[in-house]
Amino acid sequence: MSDAMIRVPAEVRDRLAVIAESRGTSIRSLVQEFAETTLTAEERRERAERARAYMAEHFGVEVTDEESGAMGRKLREAFEQQQNAAA
Secondary structure (H helix, E strand, C coil): CCCCCCCHHHHHHHHHHHHHHHHHCHHHHHHHHHHHHCHHHHHHHHHHHHHHHHHHHHHHHCCCCHHHHHHHHHHHHHHHHHHHHCC
C-alpha cells in the first residue's frame, strides 16, 4: 500500500495529534480508523434499507420513513444530552 499526503491546517494537525496521543495511537492510525469506520450517506441508506427489510421479513414490522426519521431525531437528541452531561 502506498502512502498519500493529506494537507490540513496546523490547528487540525495539532488536534489530531492530541486525540491520537490520548488514544495511544498515531495520527496515521486515527485517520485510517476514521476512513474505515465512517459510512457514506449511500452506505447509511443501504444499511437502513437492509434493516427495514430484515424487520419486515423476520418480525412483520414495516417502518415508515416518518417513523425512521423520528427515531433518528430521538437518537441524536439522546446522544447530544449524553455529550452535554459528560462535558
